Amino acid sequence: MALAQPDLQLNQAIKDHTWLHFTQMKNVIDDPSPMVIARGEGSTVWDTRGKAYIDGLAGLFCVNVGYGRQEIIDAITEQLHKISYVSPFSYPNEPAIELAAKLASMSPVGKDARVFFVTGGSEAVESALKIAKQYQRLRGFEGRYKTISRRSAYHGTTMGALSVGGLTGIRKAYEPLVPGARHVPIPHRYRCDYCAAMQDCSGQCTREIENLIEFEDPATIAATIMEPVQNSGGCIVPPMTYYPEVRRLTRENGIVMIMDEVICGFGRTGKMFGTEHWGVQPDMMTLAKGLTSAYYPLGAVIISKEIADTFIGAESQKLLHGITFGGHPVAAAAALANLAIIEREHLVEQAAEKGEYLKAELHKALDHHPSIGDIRGAGLFVGLEFVTDKETRQPMEGGPMMGWLSDQLLARGLICRCDDRLDPVIQLSPPLVITKEEIDRIVATIQEVVGALEEELHM
Numbered sequence: 001m002a003l004a005q006p007d008l009q010l011n012q013a014i015k016d017h018t019w020l021h022f023t024q025m026k027n028v029i030d031d032p033s034p035m036v037i038a039r040g041e042g043s044t045v046w047d048t049r050g051k052a053y054i055d056g057l058a059g060l061f062c063v064n065v066g067y068g069r070q071e072i073i074d075a076i077t078e079q080l081h082k083i084s085y086v087s088p089f090s091y092p093n094e095p096a097i098e099l100a101a102k103l104a105s106m107s108p109v110g111k112d113a114r115v116f117f118v119t120g121g122s123e124a125v126e127s128a129l130k131i132a133k134q135y136q137r138l139r140g141f142e143g144r145y146k147t148i149s150r151r152s153a154y155h156g157t158t159m160g161a162l163s164v165g166g167l168t169g170i171r172k173a174y175e176p177l178v179p180g181a182r183h184v185p186i187p188h189r190y191r192c193d194y195c196a197a198m199q200d201c202s203g204q205c206t207r208e209i210e211n212l213i214e215f216e217d218p219a220t221i222a223a224t225i226m227e228p229v230q231n232s233g234g235c236i237v238p239p240m241t242y243y244p245e246v247r248r249l250t251r252e253n254g255i256v257m258i259m260d261e262v263i264c265g266f267g268r269t270g271k272m273f274g275t276e277h278w279g280v281q282p283d284m285m286t287l288a289k290g291l292t293s294a295y296y297p298l299g300a301v302i303i304s305k306e307i308a309d310t311f312i313g314a315e316s317q318k319l320l321h322g323i324t325f326g327g328h329p330v331a332a333a334a335a336l337a338n339l340a341i342i343e344r345e346h347l348v349e350q351a352a353e354k355g356e357y358l359k360a361e362l363h364k365a366l367d368h369h370p371s372i373g374d375i376r377g378a379g380l381f382v383g384l385e386f387v388t389d390k391e392t393r394q395p396m397e398g399g400p401m402m403g404w405l406s407d408q409l410l411a412r413g414l415i416c417r418c419d420d421r422l423d424p425v426i427q428l429s430p431p432l433v434i435t436k437e438e439i440d441r442i443v444a445t446i447q448e449v450v451g452a453l454e455e456e457l458h459m
């Protein structure tokens with residue numbers, strides 16, 4: 001079918017001028033009709049040709065309340081009419097003040113916490129790391145500049161966030177990175193080098209942290225940063241003993257504990273914040289994505305009173321850090337409207353309940369398939385890992401297979417993430433408003449594609 005004129009123009013502009021993130025543009029340039037998403041409603045998006053897809057990834061783990069929410073659009077418009085910008089270097093703005101108080105009241109950091117706004121996840125991580133390092137200096141620990149984070153983790157792309165990230169593939173081109181970033185193994189029950197084959201976690205992954213702290217000298221370490229349920233590697237849920245032990249180690253050694261809630265925050269894992277599953281109180285949390293359900297860019301760091309108070313006093317104590325669009329009033333208004341929806345529609349509880357349903361249905365549909373080694377996750381944040389042998393857990397080769405899988409799913413109207421940054425997985429993270437009927441369609445589509453994959457591979 002010949003393309004309509006506007007599509008031809010759009011395609012030419014994509015070929016000539018567009019640059020997608022983390023994407024080899026040659027693949028897009030060589031595609032005769034690259035997919036352009038034009039419209040969304042609830043959990044469905046439509047491309048420019050009118051084909052509908054279930055958005056099983058909520059954009060990029062962010063459109064928690066679904067597309068087309070008039071209430072958020074109205075809040076944005078109303079705020080634009082009132083005032084479209086206020087400088088965060090000079091004045092607080094009304095919606096950001098209200099939002100800061102709201103976030104403090106909700107978060108496990110503490111009701112007396114202070115909130116520093118930015119525009120996204122990388123900036124939130126960058127800011128949290130700078131606050132932790134300056135805090136350590138302000139309280140007299142000049143030498144505490146190191147950080148502890150996890151291998152294979154993703155915390156964003158700015159230089160500080162990239163340094164605490166553990167994906168070697170995306171670090172190499174930009175080295176040397178920020179000095180002092182140390183990395184520990186992931187608490188990954190299915191693939192743990194120490195105890196995957198054992199019934200219970202041996203606790204070796206937290207002993208690794210303890211050993212590293214001792215090896216590096218606690219007086220050199222500023223902070224730990226970890227994502228409650230780790231996205232990269234496929235929705236990896238640490239054992240229940242893990243974060244309480246990290247909390248003990250950080251507290252005993254004067255280390256700031258930062259939880260990166262950029263994906264897990266705002267209901268994704270079936271709790272308002274992922275950290276709540278482990279019942280610990282971190283010193284800081286980084287937020288973005290679901291904070292506005294991506295209706296407007298916004299990120300935040302929630303900082304404990306103890307840390308924030310260290311910055312309050314003399315001119316020399318102030319935080320020397322800021323961003324023009326941090327805490328933009330329109331973004332804050334969007335966030336307030338978004339949080340009102342999450343609370344009123346009980347989307348956190350819904351994520352917990354529908355997440356259980358999704359996992360149960362995936363187990364029913366896929367457990368007998370030889371290529372599916374593991375189905376895991378929390379709430380509506382679920383990963384399926386591919387293997388060539390269920391017994392030995394031999395991982396399937398990723399690479400071109402991931403593109404093939406993605407194309408097969410897209411052809412059947414499902415967007416989700418096929419990722420092989422660790423071992424190959426499909427990840428699901430749909431809007432929290434997804435219906436059970438849509439979940440059934442997701443499961444049926446994945447089952448069909450897994451069957452097609454096994455046929456291709458003669459499994």
Ligand SMILES: Cc1ncc(COP(=O)(O)O)c(C=O)c1O
Binds near residue numbers: 122125261263
């Ligand atoms: C856990 C985590 N932290 C930080 C980031 C960076 O966020 P952004 O892409 O908004 O800079 C991401 C992005 O996916 C993330 O998943």
